[in-house]
Amino acid sequence: MKRLPFDLKVSSPYFQKNIDAALAHLDCTICYLDDILIVTKSNIIDHYNEVKQVFAALRNIGFKINFAKSTFCSTEIVFLSYVFNFHGYKPHCKNISAVKGIKPPIDVSQVHMFLEAVNYFRSHIHNAAKLEEPLTNLLCKNSKFCWTPAQQNFF
Structure with a gap:
């Protein structure tokens, strides 16, 4: 299936199951539908390698990344209505x-x-x-x- 109709009741669970399976081998990801957070605690090189692995896993299942909607190498990010940073997470203001x-x-x-x-x-x-x-x-x-x-x- 090339496109998934999101108005179907089963579309979101089907999509989530497939993206979870594709990224299951990666411990660095938190995924909710098409929102993927890649978390690394070490250095930029390790982060870069984790990002490459996520890209490869998504490419293997035919997913494309919208780079205009993406943020990379950030120390603070809003994800699912929360602000994540080195100190943890809190609700977005x-x-x-x-x-x-x-x-x-x-x-x-x-x-x-x-x-x-x-x-x-x-x-x-x-x-x-x-x-x-x-x-x-x-x-x-x-x-x-x-x-x-x-x-x-x-x-």
């Missing part, structure tokens, strides 16, 4: 601003959507479950939606 810009929910479905947005960054929120409790209480089946100061304080 653009995404934090987007979550902060969400208006207070007016119904249960909006509470659910807000919590999903916040949960993407849960690993960076100390005591997330405790902080979210006033909002998660609104998701109980038999509870009536009532926005109180407790919910507003978390929000």
Whole structure:
């Protein structure tokens, strides 16, 4: 198959399975669909060799690289809404601003959507479950939606 129709339900898992298989022998890659992060902790020569191996693996399965959308030899990079650097990773400020810009929910479905947005960054929120409790209480089946100061304080 030369092109994969991405509107099919199975397209993304099929693509991910194939790219994972192609890069399985390389420990330096983190892959999410067509976003590939190549991480090396040593020197530029080792990084260059890892990049060459990734290119070869992708070429072997007929994939092409869009160099205009690529970043090479960077000490800091945005990948999947996170900023990665030598110190680790943290949520990108653009995404934090987007979550902060969400208006207070007016119904249960909006509470659910807000919590999903916040949960993407849960690993960076100390005591997330405790902080979210006033909002998660609104998701109980038999509870009536009532926005109180407790919910507003978390929000």
